[in-house]
Amino acid sequence: EDQVTQSPEALRLQEGESSSLNCSYTVSGLRGLFWYRQDPGKGPEFLFTLYSAGEEKEKERLKATLTKKESFLHITAPKPEDSATYLCAVQGTDSSYKLIFGSGTRLLVRP
C-alpha cells in the first residue's frame, strides 16, 4: 500500500535558522512527488513536483530534493511569512491519478 510519512510533525525556527523537512514514501512505482504549502483556512498551494531520484528544484528560500525513498524540503534563512503547513504527496504509477498525502509538517518561524 502506498504510504507517505512526514517528519517532524511540527518545527519551530528562529528567523534565519535554516532547516529541513523530511518526506519518506513507499510506493510501488513513483510517477511524481509533490510539495504543497497550506496556510490556515486555505487550500494547498503547489510548490514543486519531482519525478526522479537526484532531481532538485528551487524557489526563493525553498529547495526540494528527491531520492528513491525520501524527499527533503530545505528552507534556507526562513522568514516569518514561511510559517505554514508543508504537505508532501506521491502519485504512483498504478492506474489511478490520486495523490497520497502525508500528514504534513507545521512550520513556525519566529521573528
Next chain:
Amino acid sequence: DAGVIQSPRHEVTEMGQEVTLRCKPISGHDYLFWYRQTMMRGLELLIYFNNNVPIDDSGMPEDRFSAKMPNASFSTLKIQPSEPRDSAVYFCASSQHGQETQYFGPGTRLLVL
C-alpha cells in the same frame, strides 16, 4: 486565471439534512478531484473525474455520498443524509492531465451538528 472555485466556503447544517458542495475547475483542465481533509485522517481522495466521467470512486465513504460532473466546468458533491462525522473541509482540485500538478480550490468547511 481565477483558479478553482468552490462554494459555499462554509456550511453549517443539522444531521439528516442534504448538503451540496460545488466546484468549478480551471478552464481547460480535464481532470477534477474531490478530497476531504480532517485532523485525524489528513487529506484523502474521495473521487475523481476525467472528461466528466467518474474514474476512481474508491474513496467515497458510503452510499450517502455522491458526485456528479454534468459538464466540463461544474461538479457537485452531495451528502444525503449528512452526519456529524462528515464534518471536515472538502477540497476540489483540477489538473490539465492526470499526471500533472493538481491545483486546489479554497475548500468548503462543513459542520454537521
